[in-house]
């Protein structure tokens with residue numbers, strides 16, 4: 001037992017090597033004496049450099065999670081950290097610096113992302129000005145800031161909009177300029193909550209390509225909340241949230257056929273196993289097999305069998 005306790009002490013902490021780590025996150029909202037548990041012990045790890053999507057039914061807790069990661073809201077319990085910053089213990093000053101330097105966000109409402117009376121280039125320079133004392137890699141002079149703004153707008157293919165105000169730009173151009181604003185201070189993480197929600201599918205595709213550009217060219221970690229199946233299908237990893245918890249995860253990878261050499265994208269769905277060993281079984285599986293309250297488990301050499309409670313265990317040879 002002592003050895004087990006020592007092992008536990010020397011074991012690396014949960015999510016120690018992740019850029020985003022949410023550990024049993026809980027967020028309870030109380031309004032008029034009614035409690036809503038928007039997050040109910042959510043676990044999520046995101047590695048540096050990932051481009052991933054979060055999906056889930058309306059009300060499952062996606063926006064609540066994004067607001068916490070954006071530093072706009074605080075969890076009721078649990079632990080959360082982004083790029084080494086502890087989101088529960090940050091003071092007001094650190095929180096402000098966190099929102100300016102560590103995370104960038106893009107919201108669904110195109111109007112929420114840009115100031116209407118500034119041009120695209122001015123919108124991009126504003127976060128750099130607000131940052132105050134620049135870091136070692138931050139642009140120092142006014143000229144350097146405006147050069148960076150033009151560079152970012154160019155990378156996102158809206159250089160021609162630099163002198164236009166938001167109302168002189170299409171919805172898609174506004175969202176691309178919004179991505180440039182979010183990237184202005186070179187954040188570690190780019191968060192986007194339904195960024196293509198107000199756009200047609202062709203424009204949505206272009207916006208998604210812009211996130212991919214940011215991820216590939218700048219190495220920014222990108223987390224996108226989306227209802228859009230086409231967007232969710234484009235990323236390597238999609239995590240589904242159900243009732244305030246991560247429930248399933250789809251990983252996609254390219255496989256090469258050994259004989260034909262042809263490449264194909266293979267998607268695999270996984271259930272999440274939490275640290276307490278809890279596993280959420282899909283309702284369609286449990287219902288069709290009449291599983292309720294308790295199930296029988298059988299440990300096999302390379303898998304675990306889950307059976308309805310009235311199943312007779314398979315006799316094992318002696």
Ligand SMILES: Nc1ncnc2c1ncn2[C@@H]1O[C@H](COP(=O)(O)OP(=O)(O)OP(=O)(O)O)[C@@H](O)[C@H]1O
Pocket residue numbers: 029030031036037038056057058059060061062063064065
């Ligand atoms: N400020 C708040 N006050 C009270 N309840 C809230 C608040 N914000 C969210 N909720 C509740 O928390 C739950 C999760 O909401 P959330 O907005 O995170 O879901 P969502 O998955 O983003 O939904 P949608 O896809 O519709 O945006 C819902 O039941 C919602 O009503």
